[in-house]
Amino acid sequence: MYTVGIDVGSAAIKIVAFDGNDYKYTIEPTGWSPKSKGAEVYSRFLSDNKISSGHIKKVVATGYGGRRLDFIDEYKSEITCHGRGCHVLDPSIKGVIDIGGQDSKAMLLNGSGKVLDFTLNDKCAAGTGRFLQVTVNALGLDMDQIDALANNSKPLEIDNMCAVFAETEVLNLIVQGAKQGDILAGLLKSIALRIGSLAGKVDIEGEVAFCGGVAQSKVLTQMVEQYCNLKINKLENPQITGALGAAVIGF
Amino acid sequence: MRAKTMEYFDSLIAESAVKIKEEKEKGKKVMGYYCVFSPVELIEASGAFSVGLCATKQEPIAAAEKHLPRNLCPLIKSSYGFAITDKCPYFFFADAVMAETTCDGKKKMYELMADIKPMVVLDIPNSSVYEKRKQHWMDEIYRAKDFIKGQLGLDITEDKLKEKIKEHNEERKLLMELVALNKSNPTPISGSDLLKVLWGRQFKADREEYISKVKDLMEELQDIIANTDKVKGPRILVTGSPTGVGQEKVINAIEELGGQVVLQEACSGVKGLVDLVDEDKNPYEALAEKYMDIPCSCTSPNTRRFDLTNKLVEEYNIDGIVDITLQACHTYNIESYQLKKAVNAPFTQIETDYSQSDVEQIKLRISSLFELIEG
Ligand code: SF4
Ligand code: SF4
Numbered sequence: 084m085y086t087v088g089i090d091v092g093s094a095a096i097k098i099v100a101f102d103g104n105d106y107k108y109t110i111e112p113t114g115w116s117p118k119s120k121g122a123e124v125y126s127r128f129l130s131d132n133k134i135s136s137g138h139i140k141k142v143v144a145t146g147y148g149g150r151r152l153d154f155i156d157e158y159k160s161e162i163t164c165h166g167r168g169c170h171v172l173d174p175s176i177k178g179v180i181d182i183g184g185q186d187s188k189a190m191l192l193n194g195s196g197k198v199l200d201f202t203l204n205d206k207c208a209a210g211t212g213r214f215l216q217v218t219v220n221a222l223g224l225d226m227d228q229i230d231a232l233a234n235n236s237k238p239l240e241i242d243n244m245c246a247v248f249a250e251t252e253v254l255n256l257i258v259q260g261a262k263q264g265d266i267l268a269g270l271l272k273s274i275a276l277r278i279g280s281l282a283g284k285v286d287i288e289g290e291v292a293f294c295g296g297v298a299q300s301k302v303l304t305q306m307v308e309q310y311c312n313l314k315i316n317k318l319e320n321p322q323i324t325g326a327l328g329a330a331v332i333g334f
Numbered sequence: 335m336r337a338k339t340m341e342y343f344d345s346l347i348a349e350s351a352v353k354i355k356e357e358k359e360k361g362k363k364v365m366g367y368y369c370v371f372s373p374v375e376l377i378e379a380s381g382a383f384s385v386g387l388c389a390t391k392q393e394p395i396a397a398a399e400k401h402l403p404r405n406l407c408p409l410i411k412s413s414y415g416f417a418i419t420d421k422c423p424y425f426f427f428a429d430a431v432m433a434e435t436t437c438d439g440k441k442k443m444y445e446l447m448a449d450i451k452p453m454v455v456l457d458i459p460n461s462s463v464y465e466k467r468k469q470h471w472m473d474e475i476y477r478a479k480d481f482i483k484g485q486l487g488l489d490i491t492e493d494k495l496k497e498k499i500k501e502h503n504e505e506r507k508l509l510m511e512l513v514a515l516n517k518s519n520p521t522p523i524s525g526s527d528l529l530k531v532l533w534g535r536q537f538k539a540d541r542e543e544y545i546s547k548v549k550d551l552m553e554e555l556q557d558i559i560a561n562t563d564k565v566k567g568p569r570i571l572v573t574g575s576p577t578g579v580g581q582e583k584v585i586n587a588i589e590e591l592g593g594q595v596v597l598q599e600a601c602s603g604v605k606g607l608v609d610l611v612d613e614d615k616n617p618y619e620a621l622a623e624k625y626m627d628i629p630c631s632c633t634s635p636n637t638r639r640f641d642l643t644n645k646l647v648e649e650y651n652i653d654g655i656v657d658i659t660l661q662a663c664h665t666y667n668i669e670s671y672q673l674k675k676a677v678n679a680p681f682t683q684i685e686t687d688y689s690q691s692d693v694e695q696i697k698l699r700i701s702s703l704f705e706l707i708e709g
Contacts, residue, residue: 147694147698158701159701159705160698160701160702160705161698161702162698162702162705162706163702163705163706185695186695186698197709198702198705198706199706200706201682201702201706203695203698203699205661205685284671
């Protein structure tokens with residue numbers, strides 16, 4: 084028997100099937116219609132893995148689009164699901180940091196992966212994946228070039244709280260002749276500091292998991308460790324923690 | 335089930351505007367006010383109408399931003415926007431406005447507003463431990479009395495003031511009895527309906543009618559309590575910046591997700607109702623005492639708010655707290671950190687404004703809080 088977790092985010096749909104021990108998963112872009120894309124990815128996932136609906140105990144959804152799916156049994160918030168998913172992948176972690184497209188989150192966990200406290204960024208794009216996207220675009224770069232360029236660079240001071248103004252700040256730095264790598268490193272540093280203050284609000288210390296697409300950046304990961312006094316435990320599959328958590332909760 | 339008497343409260347604000355217009359045409363004076371610090375007893379003792387002024391809608395904010403910074407609390411921008419666009423009938427009919435130096439944003443905005451209407455701005459001492467604060471606040475109430483005489487030509491006698499104090503005390507007691515009905519589980523009245531009743535209080539043209547409707551409502555709620563046994567979702571207390579009719583989005587989100595908004599600690603809730611005015615004292619002194627002690631974040635330190643919140647959490651069997659911070663409200667925003675440490679209930683802060691753009695984000699915060707409560 085399986086439980087299925089489905090995390091419909093603004094960028095990607097993640098689906099995990101959990102049998103009490105092991106899990107299978109898929110990740111696909113969300114596209115324009117989370118609802119129909121969710122249903123489509125779900126049925127393809129089941130047939131690819133030869134899981135018949137009779138073998139499914141429960142489907143638990145999470146993520147912004149998850150609530151809209153009509154084939155689910157339950158909905159749980161991303162906070163709860165990421166917390167649990169990260170704990171399953173690494174039971175030694177004390178907290179989770181997640182940089183999502185629209186929200187950055189920090190969660191404090193107890194020994195069994197339950198959320199004790201959480202916080203999210205305020206109504207502003209600073210410190211979110213969106214912030215990085217906008218500013219990286221202003222540099223004329225792509226997200227996958229970040230690490231190569233920012234590595235071994237000297238972070239410049241970028242201190243705008245606002246994505247729109249930070250973009251302007253970046254353009255000013257370009258005009259002044261600053262190096263792309265140093266600007267990028269500065270952006271990553273400003274995100275790291277923001278994450279650090281979120282984590283501080285809920286008293287997270289020690290070993291944490293870092294998830295969300297942006298977490299794939301090695302430079303950012305190093306900076307979070309360096310500036311925020313946190314130790315990041317690398318997860319084998321940081322993108323699916325929400326879906327995995329949902330599946331485990333449903334089991 | 336929703337009480338039928340709510341229909342009266344649904345249309346109360348709109349209908350009161352018409353009544354106040356009629357009274358005004360007959361020669362009655364009208365004085366507007368904004369905040370729970372306003373000693374409305376004083377206004378009413380002069381024979382003028384006291385009326386709350388609109389401040390909780392998104393609509394006039396764009397107009398306000400012509401003069402005010404964008405990065406300012408929406409409550410302040412909305413108040414000012416209503417004032418300059420003539421879209422709040424109450425502001426339009428007001429002969430004068432009573433205001434007070436609450437936060438910095440408000441007091442500077444009132445300087446601009448003073449060009450539009452005659453205003454008396456009462457000076458609230460910021461310090462809650464200043465020894466002369468009661469004397470100071472009493473002097474301010476006397477100053478307001480002189481203003482009412484000079485501006486509206488209305489006299490206030492001590493007897494009349496005592497009478498109004500009594501009336502308001504009765505009303506406060508009654509409203510607290512109404513709120514106390516929500517000690518039952520499930521709550522017989524939703525948070526948004528309760529807000530409507532309490533908020534309507536400052537706009538009503540006819541006190542007796544309002545009071546008798548509140549009593550009718552309470553009777554109906556007793557019936558609802560007797561006839562429902564199903565236990566509903568988590569019991570939530572809402573606190574923070576004022577939440578008025580027109581921007582109930584956080585309350586609505588809590589209720590949509592299955593929570594029960596049991597009551598609000600905020601100004602739009604019980605903050606101004608929990609303490610009565612001493613009827614045996616000199617009325618000016620008694621008013622000063624009561625209004626001075628309102629646990630607003632504009633005073634420092636504001637430990638009374640923590641005590642009140644804890645007391646309500648206990649009395650009303652609260653499972654979780656939602657603290658609403660309006661964007662750019664520094665006092666409530668900073669205090670949120672202290673409040674979270676001071677209360678022992680699951681807690682989440684929601685920073686927001688009057689727009690609808692963040693409803694999904696708000697839901698994420700609230701459903702996470704509910705899941706934390708469930709454990
Ligand atoms: S415009 Fe600036 S302040 Fe506003 S949300 Fe975007 S980044 Fe934040
Ligand atoms: S919500 Fe805060 S900033 Fe706005 S008027 Fe009230 S105290 Fe001032």
